Amino acid sequence: MAGAEVIWATQWRPGPGVPFPSIADSLRLVGELTLAAGALAVLRDRLPRTERSGILDALILATGFGIVSWVWFMDPLAEGAASPVELGVALAYPIIDVAILGILSRLAMAPGPRGPADRWLLLGLGAFLVADVARSGFGPHDADGPSSLVSMTFLLAWTAFAVAALHPSSRVIVVGPVQDAEGLSSRRMLVLMGATLLSPLVLLTQASLGNEIDMTLIASGTLILFSLVLARLFLAVTEPRRTLGDRQTLEAELKRQALHDPLTGLANRLLFSDRLAHALTRRREQVAVLYLDLDDFKTVNDTLGHEAGDELLTRAAARIRSGTRLHDTAARLGG
Numbered sequence: 001m002a003g004a005e006v007i008w009a010t011q012w013r014p015g016p017g018v019p020f021p022s023i024a025d026s027l028r029l030v031g032e033l034t035l036a037a038g039a040l041a042v043l044r045d046r047l048p049r050t051e052r053s054g055i056l057d058a059l060i061l062a063t064g065f066g067i068v069s070w071v072w073f074m075d076p077l078a079e080g081a082a083s084p085v086e087l088g089v090a091l092a093y094p095i096i097d098v099a100i101l102g103i104l105s106r107l108a109m110a111p112g113p114r115g116p117a118d119r120w121l122l123l124g125l126g127a128f129l130v131a132d133v134a135r136s137g138f139g140p141h142d143a144d145g146p147s148s149l150v151s152m153t154f155l156l157a158w159t160a161f162a163v164a165a166l167h168p169s170s171r172v173i174v175v176g177p178v179q180d181a182e183g184l185s186s187r188r189m190l191v192l193m194g195a196t197l198l199s200p201l202v203l204l205t206q207a208s209l210g211n212e213i214d215m216t217l218i219a220s221g222t223l224i225l226f227s228l229v230l231a232r233l234f235l236a237v238t239e240p241r242r243t244l245g246d247r248q249t250l251e252a253e254l255k256r257q258a259l260h261d262p263l264t265g266l267a268n269r270l271l272f273s274d275r276l277a278h279a280l281t282r283r284r285e286q287v288a289v290l291y292l293d294l295d296d297f298k299t300v301n302d303t304l305g306h307e308a309g310d311e312l313l314t315r316a317a318a319r320i321r322s323g324t325r326l327h328d329t330a331a332r333l334g335g
Contacts, residue, residue, distance in 0.1 A: 007022070007023055007024040007027065021085060021086055021089040021090075025089050029089065029092050029093075029096070032093070032096045032100075032132075033096065035100070035128070035161075036096055036099050036100050036103065039100065039103045039104075039107075039121070039125060040103055042107070042121065043103055043106055043107055052235060053232065053235050053236070053239070054106055054109060054110060055106070056228055056231055056232045056235065057105060057106070057109055057188065057191075057192060057232065058102040058103070058105045058106040058109075059102065059228050060192055060195050060196070060225065060228045060229060060232065061101060061102065061105040061191070061192075061195045062098050062099070062101055062102035062105070063195075063221065063224055063225050063228060064194075064195035064196065064198035064199065064225060065097075065098055065101050065195070065198070066098045066221065067198060067199050067202060067217075067218065067221040067222075067225070068198055068202055069094040069097065069098055069133075070094075070214075070217060070221075071202050071206065071214065071217075071218070072202075073094045073133075073136045074091055074094050074095075075214065077090040077091060077094075077136075078090075078091065093132060093135075093136055094133075094136055096132075097129060097132050097133055097136070100125060100128070100129055101129060103125070104122065104125045104126060104129060105191075107121070107122060107125070108122055109188060109191070115167075115169035115170075116167050116169050117163075117164045117165075117167040117168075117169040117170035118164075118169075120160045120161075120163045120164035120167065121160070121161070121164040123156075123157075123160040124156075124157045124158070124159075124160030124161040124164060125157075127153050127154075127156045127157035127160060128154065128157035130153055131150050131151075131153035131154045131157060134149075134150045134153070135150050192229065192232065195225075196225060196226070196229055198225075199218060199221055199222040199225055200222070202218065203218050258270075259271040261317075261331075261332040263310055263313060263314065263332075264313055264314055264316075264317035264332050265317065266317050266320075266321070266330050266331050266332040267329050267330065267331035267332070268331065268332065269331065269333050271329070271331065272329060272331035272333065275329040275331075276289065276329075292320070293334075294312070294313075294316060297309065297312070300312055313332075317330070317332065
């Protein structure tokens with residue numbers, strides 16, 4: 001990327017700008033693809049892969065921006081391209097920008113704490129995206145030259161990337177809890193609502209300016225966009241129910257563990273005492289308690305090891321449980 005900027009700066013001339021496409025464009029595209037791949041690698045390290053809501057949010061933003069990018073950048077570039085090579089290079093820039101926006105939004109709306117390196121990375125990606133979109137708006141020839149505001153924004157992006165890479169917190173991977181990302185906060189609602197409105201706003205703007213409307217593209221993009229929004233809303237409704245069910249299952253399991261012996265699965269002393277008191281309180285007939293002891297159990301542990309002793313206890317508990325009725329309680333009282 002640095003080589004591309006140096007070549008571009010030396011080739012730039014007032015008026016014609018830089019020949020397009022040039023060797024600088026080849027190096028720049030390789031650099032942007034490397035940047036997108038690196039940001040994607042950071043995304044995979046920072047976030048859980050099962051967090052579906054964040055993926056949908058990123059797809060919604062990328063789709064909305066993709067519609068705008070096609071109407072205002074890609075389509076004019078495609079019509080003005082003089083050769084297939086120029087067309088491919090011209091379209092590659094906004095396509096990469098759409099991918100980087102998806103990664104940026106995924107990182108920006110991720111749950112959990114952020115370290116300084118993460119903040120610098122977000123700043124760098126945001127500055128790069130703004131500068132690259134602005135350069136695409138100027139066309140292949142940056143009319144303002146190397147000293148333009150666009151170039152200064154690119155410089156800010158490279159500086160932020162360098163600080164993020166060198167900061168000690170870049171070695172720390174912090175993954176936020178998945179459930180924090182499943183909800184639909186007010187900030188997320190506003191962002192997603194803005195992305196959803198991009199398609200009708202583009203259509204309204206084109207109609208008001210009297211431009212030719214690419215109805216097929218806008219209709220297809222709108223269909224995809226609203227499908228993603230509906231999927232996101234469905235997830236926002238169903239995920240709390242799933243989370244509540246998981247919580248109830250976990251509570252039941254914790255309760256079971258608190259009242260049962262972890263090795264044999266039999267009732268522990270606490271549950272045995274509770275069941276005995278309940279039986280004595282409501283008894284209509286005699287209540288029997290049968291106390292069993294494993295003779296010479298210590299010898300098994302001493303000669304064969306604790307694993308053999310645990311297996312003996314487990315099998316003995318299974319034999320005892322198989323000889324009891326449904327309303328009987330088999331418990332382990334000793335150690």
